[in-house]
Amino acid sequence: MMSFENVRWPEIWDATKDTLYMMTASLIFTxxxxxxxGIILFLTSHRQLLQQPIVYAVLxxxxxVLRSVPFxxxxxxxxxxxxxxxxTTLGVEGSIPPLVVAATPFFARLVETSLREVDRGVIxxxxxxxxxxxxxxxxxxxxxxxxxxxxxxTITAVTLVSYTAMSGVIGGGGLGDLALRYGxxxxxxxxxxxxxxxxxxxxQVLQTIGDALVRRYSRK
Amino acid sequence: xxxxxxxxxxxxxxxxKSYLVGAVSVEAVRNVSLTVQMGEIxxxxxxxxxxxxxxxxxxxxxxxxxxGSVTVGDVExxxxxxxxxxxxxxRIGMIFQHFNLLSMATVRDNIAFPLTLAKLSKAEVNxxxxxxxxxxxxxxxxxxxxxxxxxxxxxxxxxxxxxANNPDVLLCDEATSALDPQTTNSILxxxxxxxxxxxxxxxxxxxxxxxxxAICDRVAVIDQGEIVEMGxxxxxxxxxxHPVTRDFVDQVADSGANGQLLRERKGRLxxxxxxxxxxxxxxxxxxxxxTSVQFAILQGTVSRMKQTPxxxxxxxxxxxxxxxxxxxxxxRKEGLEVEAV
Numbered sequence: 424m425m426s427f428e429n430v431r432w433p434e435i436w437d438a439t440k441d442t443l444y445m446m447t448a449s450l451i452f453t454x455x456x457x458x459x460x461g462i463i464l465f466l467t468s469h470r471q472l473l474q475q476p477i478v479y480a481v482l483x484x485x486x487x488v489l490r491s492v493p494f495x496x497x498x499x500x501x502x503x504x505x506x507x508x509x510x511t512t513l514g515v516e517g518s519i520p521p522l523v524v525a526a527t528p529f530f531a532r533l534v535e536t537s538l539r540e541v542d543r544g545v546i547x548x549x550x551x552x553x554x555x556x557x558x559x560x561x562x563x564x565x566x567x568x569x570x571x572x573x574x575x576x577t578i579t580a581v582t583l584v585s586y587t588a589m590s591g592v593i594g595g596g597g598l599g600d601l602a603l604r605y606g607x608x609x610x611x612x613x614x615x616x617x618x619x620x621x622x623x624x625x626x627q628v629l630q631t632i633g634d635a636l637v638r639r640y641s642r643k
Numbered sequence: 644x645x646x647x648x649x650x651x652x653x654x655x656x657x658x659x660k661s662y663l664v665g666a667v668s669v670e671a672v673r674n675v676s677l678t679v680q681m682g683e684i685x686x687x688x689x690x691x692x693x694x695x696x697x698x699x700x701x702x703x704x705x706x707x708x709x710x711g712s713v714t715v716g717d718v719e720x721x722x723x724x725x726x727x728x729x730x731x732x733x734r735i736g737m738i739f740q741h742f743n744l745l746s747m748a749t750v751r752d753n754i755a756f757p758l759t760l761a762k763l764s765k766a767e768v769n770x771x772x773x774x775x776x777x778x779x780x781x782x783x784x785x786x787x788x789x790x791x792x793x794x795x796x797x798x799x800x801x802x803x804x805x806x807a808n809n810p811d812v813l814l815c816d817e818a819t820s821a822l823d824p825q826t827t828n829s830i831l832x833x834x835x836x837x838x839x840x841x842x843x844x845x846x847x848x849x850x851x852x853x854x855x856x857a858i859c860d861r862v863a864v865i866d867q868g869e870i871v872e873m874g875x876x877x878x879x880x881x882x883x884x885h886p887v888t889r890d891f892v893d894q895v896a897d898s899g900a901n902g903q904l905l906r907e908r909k910g911r912l913x914x915x916x917x918x919x920x921x922x923x924x925x926x927x928x929x930x931x932x933x934t935s936v937q938f939a940i941l942q943g944t945v946s947r948m949k950q951t952p953x954x955x956x957x958x959x960x961x962x963x964x965x966x967x968x969x970x971x972x973x974x975r976k977e978g979l980e981v982e983a984v
Contacts, residue, residue: 545744547743553728570747
């Protein structure tokens with residue numbers, strides 16, 4: 424029988440709150456920036472409303488670059504930028520900029536893919552009604568792809584949970600930080616197990632809520 | 644009300660549309676000119692790939708013609724800025740083969756969509772949507788989503804949506820091609836009704852001759868991007884000249900007798916055409932009665948074109964030449980068109 428003598432529950436609870444805070448804050452920024460970037464990617468791509476091959480190629484290249492850098496490296500690389508934005512590279516605040524920078528291109532690609540699924544005929548019908556491009560984005564693209572966008576938000580939220588855990592490596596705070604400091608550096612396996620279990624629960628809850636929302640709003 | 648029928652509402656002048664497929668330029672529409680009059684139902688028929696869909700999309704500039712001009716009412720659409728074009732498009736409704744409804748919006752919201760785009764107030768939108776739901780008989784389905792509707796119901800939503808801003812013109816892109824025959828008939832009846840009640844001019848494309856026969860006043864036959872025949876439906880139907888037109892007419896003709904059978908007959912073969920109320924009169928019987936001529940009907944169609952009854956028979960007359968001539972003279976006197984086959 425394993426004992427949990429090293430586990431200090433108030434500390435675990437604080438770390439859980441930190442993780443939730445980091446995930447929620449970075450998710451909100453990611454949705455705002457990623458949605459904009461995803462829409463621009465979609466609109467400027469081949470045969471779409473604002474077809475701009477050069478703009479698309481440049482944005483696509485930047486997105487690919489950001490997505491190819493492992494998160495741990497990216498965090499370290501953008502530390503100077505993080506410092507300018509938040510005044511620190513440590514703790515919960517210091518983790519949010521790298522989380523947003525890492526998740527935004529990922530989410531933007533998911534947005535682009537969801538928008539591609541929208542029936543071209545419906546876009547054509549809106550054009551025939553005299554809709555402007557902005558009308559089409561607002562009333563057709565976002566509305567028609569909303570189940571896909573909800574699914575994309577869910578996947579991104581789950582990805583952010585695992586990124587927050589990694590941000591522990593540079594003193595990011597949260598459950599990952601706890602697992603690293605106690606579980607790895609002080610060989611307190613019980614602390615590590617508890618944090619991992621909490622991360623698993625968090626991911627399961629997020630995915631279940633996301634799936635339920637997608638089901639609730641699907642009309643096909 | 645001032646009757647505006649007969650005025651030219653849509654004028655397509657020398658429309659060309661070519662695409663680049665790889666490095667090769669393909670001409671989808673070649674130098675098409677046509678005019679559609681106010682209040683009429685004009686049909687364009689062609690096989691798939693003939694360019695009819697591209698031509699229809701040139702009318703509201705969903706496809707920009709490579710050259711040529713499009714005028715609807717007194718506005719030349721080809722000369723407008725994007726903003727002005729968007730405004731003009733509200734006067735041109737359009738329905739589609741695959742309906743193209745917003746899947747995430749209810750029937751009510753789908754119909755309200757063009758009104759929202761036109762920035763009507765909420766109260767005005769609701770009032771107009773209620774009228775339109777009634778017009779297309781979907782009052783009980785207002786809160787359903789398109790996925791819960793049948794094909795015919797979806798097309799009714801499409802029609803209501805297209806009519807929302809009181810357009811002058813309704814463009815129909817193969818509007819019944821995805822529907823079964825019975826539903827097709829009910830949608831065609833609705834289009835006829837709209838045309839008669841609201842005076843909306845309809846320009847439709849189809850590959851089905853029965854659609855043309857059921858509701859069109861005039862028809863253009865398109866083949867390889869060119870109009871090969873155009874005129875009143877009745878005239879084109881009864882006297883098709885171009886081979887493609889004949890193909891389409893054969894779609895709806897009862898092919899009781901083939902060439903082989905006709906060649907083997909010994910008597911005099913005649914094609915008789917009835918138009919209007921004559922169709923239901925015993926003219927043939929009355930013409931042969933005083934003579935000893937006998938007749939056999941080898942092939943025949945009696946039907947309606949829009950509101951006009953018509954019949955076309957291929958008849959073999961057996962008897963003496965002189966008596967046959969007398970029968971033919973009598974038939975012509977009654978107003979039938981008679982010609983030797």
